[in-house]
Amino acid sequence: MGASNTMIGIIMGTYMLTCMLFRPWAGHFVHKYGPAKVLRVLLIINGGALILYTVTGLDGFIVARFLQGASTAFFSMALQIAIIESLSDEQRSQGVSLYSLFTYMPTIVGPLIALGIWGWGGMQAFTATMIAIAVITGLFGYRTRIDHVSSGREEEKTGQGVLKAVSQLVRQPDLLICSVLMLAASVVFGSVAFFIPLYVSQVEYGNAGIYFMLQAGVIVLSRFMFRKRVPSDGKWHARFVSGIMLLAAVAALLLSISATAGPLFLYSAAILMGIAQAMLYPTLTTYLTFVLPTSSRNVMLGIFIASADLGISLGGVAMGPIADLMSFSAVYVLCSCLVLITASLAVVYKKRLNRYV
Template sequence: MTDKHLFTYTFSPLSGAMLHLYLLSMLFFTASSILTIIFPLQAEISGISEGEIGFIMGITMFVCMVLRPWAGQMVAKYSVKTMMQWLLVGHAVTLMIYVLFGIDSIYVVRVLQGVVIAFFSMSMQLGINDMLKNEDRGQGMSMYSLSSVMPSLYGPVLAIWLWQQLDGTYFIACLVVLAMLPLLIYMRTPLPQHQKAWVAFSIRELLGALKETSRHQGLVIASITMIVGATIIGAISTFLPLYMLKFKLGNIAIYLFIQALVVVGSRFILRKRIPSDGHWHPNFIILVLLASIIGTTMLAYGGQLGSFIYLSAIFNGLAFAMLYPTIMTYISFAIPEDKKHLLLGVFLATNDLGFSLGSFVMGIVVQLTSYAMMFIACTIVTCFAIVLVVLKRHID
């Protein structure tokens, strides 16, 4: 496949066209932010067990993980604009299915969400890459990352407010708006239409590349740490609202707002502290993991902490904010250049895998034991990651 209709964009990172793109991203992830809170609450009221709730919430990122390595190929083959059009139609259809059929459609909706998210993130990143000059791409990617995180500031608060409206009219109206508005924003956004030459790969090639990189200790430790960190994020995202509401541990909307504020603020304020020299920095990773340990341990004893439970939102927010960009920056340097087209999507998918495991496995832990034991399990898993990083600290 050769490039068609190839041309160069000269937009600035804060031009009107790019602001449309960031707004599109924010609206897209607003729906996910709201539904991530609403789904477990509705499922519990419907009599679904914690283990099944974990499976339901984890299946989206599992589907995303499976599709991610191939999403880039599809976007390059059919162009960013074409893929964005169809995935936003799919996004609207997904939300409308939930509006029409409610909790009975939750499995279908969660699978479709996984498909749409996999293609949306890849389309946005490739689109930004094409629309900006080389020297502006870093700022553009940073703005995209910020726009995708912003819904975590207001989404949970909006979700709790919608949940408390007894007739459900506002909830349905909100989903309809979030289904239609991204399509309207898309029509005003000049996304790239050209098709690119893309290196296709087979399963055999992918497995061969993974086998080769498995000899690189740094990549192995980074991937395991990523999976552990994402597991904790998945568990907290899925079960924290249920835990706090069930045991009346403070205000869940305030907790999630504090946590999201820390994530957004620290990613901006501490952005220059993230190691970007291509070397493994075990001390920095250990500090981030220690923040996670403090956060999950405090949640485990939430009943004894009272209002101090909000402190755990600060530590969890710091861990969430720093772990992913730190590890992905290292991985982007450590992956062999000739295998990057094969492996970048795979290592990105480790985050999706961890999130899925956090919902799947910790859901079973909750069902068999308790919420407190689940958070203690999160602490133990993170301690394992710290021990691994300490033992393998002299890698590069």
């Protein structure tokens, strides 16, 4: 549609940026009103956003992404809070991993279907698909019952104060280190999601649909196969966490050279990126569920997830201008360096814990 990389980054990044802004409030409102009521309102908003894509241009896309970002923030928090509070400590990591697995399952074939729809019928097929998705999800959502999970923590139900909880980011070292790691890794994940469809045109025999299908397939397979490997003991596993970060760094480096090195490096990056993306989020989330104060855990988890949203958003908003000024290869080199630097924090944090134990 003639958009620059900067504009594409802004449009795509708006979605997760909005998620970030609404995440800290989501946990509070889900507890206050119940997930069923929240879900039904969100289905209406999401349906409107899908329709908006079909009747507007680039400016309207930004509004649609904003609406979908707000919907996602509340919807995912409602489901994750229910999972965390309904499972035992030993099963918690598996529950978080399986939830994340199902969020990625549509992306296994989604990119190929999307490219096929656009190539086959253009805007008319796209419009019909968006309307169909809005109607189907609306009908299914309104007929689905979700019980209100009650944790018995009156302090959180009545609202501990989201702004006060945000201030805990500095005073809670566990929350801070996990948020920084998730932020850095998410910049890589976001830059891949937003710009691979454009970057693969520079790779001989490269295909965006195959890349995304391969990466998503690895994510789903890793989440299922390694769900019992995710630590669920409340301890900080520095080698495990730093190893995941290193996989993301190597994947970004492979992406940066694939334009000249060929598709083998491109698809190898997809595999490594898929493993890293599959393991990092459930590992950090599970750790936080053990170490955060019980009275404000859900709101603080919202802050942590917001760091992931911010990172993905920056993968588009911040890296888009860099791609315009330099190249996509430079973008992925910068991403690799960023993750390498933050990977060392996992080891440094382990030493800090040992000092005070």
